[in-house]
Amino acid sequence: MTATNGAPGTERVERSGAPLVRVRGVWKIFGPHPERLRGSDDLDLPRGELLAKTGCTIASRDITFDVGRGEVFVIMGLSGSGKSTLVRCITRLVEPTAGDISIGGQDVLGADARTLRELRRTKIAMVFQHFGLFPHRTAIDNVAYGLEVQGVARATRHQRAREILGVVGLSGVENAYPDQLSGGMQQRVGLARALAVDPEVLIFDEAFSALDPLIRREMQDEVLRLQERLQKSVLFVTHDLDEALKIGDRIAIMKDGRFVQVGTPAEIVGAPADDYVREFVRDVPRGKVLTASFAVQPHAGEAPESTVRHDARLGELLPVVFGVQGPIGVVGADDELVGILDRRMVVHILAGREGGTVPEEPAGTPGAA
Amino acid sequence: MSSAAGSVAPLGGIRLRVAGRYTTSLAAGVLVCVAGVAASGFHTGFPRRWVLGAGAPNWFDRLDSWVTNNQSSNFFLHTIVGGFSNFLNGTTNDVVSALHWLTWVGVLVIATLLAWLVGRWRTAAFSALMVASFGVLQIPNGGPNGIADMWSSAMTTLALMAVAIVISTIVGIPLGVAAAVWTPVSKTLRPVLDMMQILPAFAYLVPIVVLFSIGNPAGIVATVIYAVPPLVRFTEVGIRTVRRDVIEAAESFGATRRQVLRDVQLPLAAQAILLGLNQVIMMALSIVVIASLVGAGGLGDPVLQALQTQQIGMGAVAGVLIVFMAMWLDRTSGAVGRSRGRAAVAAGRRRLGRRELLAVWAGVLAVVLVSHYGLGLGDWPAGWGFSVVDQVTNGLNWVTTQLAGVSASLSSFLTLQVLNPLQRFLGDFPWWLLAGIVAAAGWLRGGPRRALLLAGCVALLGLMQAPAGYTFQGTTSYDFTAWGDAMQTLSLVIVALALDLVIGIPLGIAAYRWRAVDQALRPILDLLQTLPAFVYLIPVVALFGVGNLAGVTASLVYALPAAVRATTLGLRAVQRDVIEAGQAFGSTRWQLLRKVELPIARPYIGLAVNQTILLVMAEVVVAGLVGAGGLGLDVVTGFSRSEVGLGAAAGLAMVLMGIVLDRLSQSNQTIGGRRE
Ligand SMILES: Nc1ncnc2c1ncn2[C@@H]1O[C@H](COP(=O)(O)OP(=O)(O)OP(=O)(O)O)[C@@H](O)[C@H]1O
């Protein structure tokens, strides 16, 4: 009766081969003598007490995850939950306390200064919350910076920078300084700067938080559009659930340095792991996130009068649900019948009740089918 | 929830601290009164018999003789100090010759052109005017060899400034960068810079003269020591305050540390560094007269002479010329800082292309060559100018006679009713009691370590004295009691400081409250703050003659802008929403000021007190030049009689006194509970 994580609808985005970014058991402890905390009971103290007792803050606790090629992995959580720290650990802008990280098979934590620099120059690029643009350089010189530190000749890097500025829709402002551009344009420059080095991994740290809602939506669309073409591995930090649901292939919900749940948007919304996540997703318009696979019941052999795809959004199914009299079949990726759509559950879910589970059927209510 | 808690805590902290301060000052007040009553029976001061060995002045005399005797044989003295001294001398002479070679036309054209390149037409016109004034405003017998026009003196001063500024830059910027990059360097430098900024320049003149002997090199070294700290500070702060995420962005692209410094930190700190350089120029010009005391030539000389012989008109004109030079260099260097603004660069405000620039400089060279070889020009033509010394003297005399009634009664009141009794009281005050009070106050401010430091300084200060009847190197006997002289200096500092706070804080509040007051005060304060310390001495001497009162008045005026400004700034720093919260509860303006704004601004006002004390002390000491008694007069006397021991011991006493005053007026608490 319940659609759980294992349900056929969980659209896990498994791309080809090994994951590009591989993070295993990463810890980051700020403060004096983090090594003393290893294995001690203090690790379980609430953060305030821990800080008072040891002067330490644990920003990442035993974080493990993979990001595949072409996948958008969103890290979400409230302010102070450790998102920025975690993504900075991946390029060692913040030095992790313990763990293993590799990018494209290259060990990051064991890398010496030169290898690390090489990695930062060619494999990973970052887009920052407050843009992090160099105020004393023109847009084009900002975009060319990554190539400049690699030692690329001026003419070549300018040509490349001009191209990329075109890609993000900023032709014509090459020679403007950042403070002459609007916030949205500045972040496009930031995006272009990251793309210019043609990295394999792109990291966005709350890149759009400082923008107003309209521009923000525009930038999200921009990222989706570029992602369609470029197929980078993206780590996207945000505290905005709508943003996470919109662009994430998978979402990790972070709290106090820990991942409380990792899953597809539908899994997060449809089957929150605990109250913290439930609180997060409470106001999400479910019809736009949950798919038909969340309202499937086993079919008893009857011939469906009509069929819907397993990944169709529930919100879009209403015309079918109310327009068709007979059973509605749900078909999987290969058009095989996986079950019958449970009309009552659709209504329940859309009415804002619990996502994945249906309350016990009150006696005397006529069955749906 | 957490943000509410966060903003309440510091407010509560301030309230507690304020309450703490009231009790502290109350306790201190009571203690002083009790002590005073007790002291009136003691008449002790510091015991005259307590002398360190043969007396501190004797050490310095011996050190001086040692240096004199070993000048040619000791490697350090001969090769390093001597070599450096020769280098400074040679360079200065070269620059002076170069300026003369350029001829007056060349200097004028170059100054104007530079100002035009970095600034606006107005800057250029202003520069031309200022430079011309060096020739036009003349002083009979004011220049070297009795010439009347000051052109040659001005060129000497300019050369000295140029050398001092270049050396300050070579020393200051790398130090600042090092301090910004390596925290240990910063930690080591900080107390040294603090110290250098507390010290009145008088304190280190004598050691410099011992090493470099009287002359231009000594003047340059004194200037560099005085002027370099702000440059180091500005550079360090400029680099350190570059936004973290911008640096991180560079790092995230794999920039090396060096690349980050070169591509991001230094360019972004350029503005701050230029500001620091501007400060260096201003500080260097403000010490011109003091540098003349150690033998640097130029425009400082006539001022020094005038102060010592009370030729007020001559002092005023020469002083004005120094101020003009300061204004010229300030405007020009300030314009460089502004034109480096990104917006300006972006707006394409670069006047000339590379080729045009080259052409212009070629033109300048041609003009110089023609002036020099073709027309045989040199310094400013003597006939092209006039002396206004008599007019200025007459004018000042007229003002003085008009004010004679007021100034005389003010003078006698302050001298007889305030200064003399205070001086007597402090002089008789038992040293151990003062040490105890200072230690107690130090403890409250900064804990036991500060208490120990301060009490130690007080005791050591007394020990700087010469044994009774000590015959100095120069064979004069001069009864040097460091304690008595320090107390005399202290009494002047106290009176000037009290007046400053009584006048300055209300003025600061008024400027905060009423726009009109602010606008009226601003140009005056701006002007007062750009005037070098010695300038104040000139009118004050005209008004009150030489002596203590002149010193008090000059110090009062000199430090007043700081008291006013810091108060206003502190009040302005109160956050808008806090004030609005106060208003939302229906507070009256007065309530708002008393209950919200002043308490929050209190740490800043504390800072104002600290600043004012240091400025007052610096000026009181310099006022030794116009006969204000105490340690400053000792240094001046030491110089006029070439008595190194006296000057050095008095200088050291000044150092100790400076430390005590600074540490007493500075609490460990930092503004807003934050440490930068
Ligand atoms: N350099 C540091 N030193 C000490 N503690 C730090 C440091 N940087 C971060 N922290 C702490 O680590 C925790 C996680 O911080 P982090 O910046 O990663 O959070 P965040 O999720 O990115 O928050 P936000 O949404 O506000 O950006 C916080 O409690 C923070 O106080």
Ligand SMILES: [Mg+2]
């Ligand atoms: Mg963050």
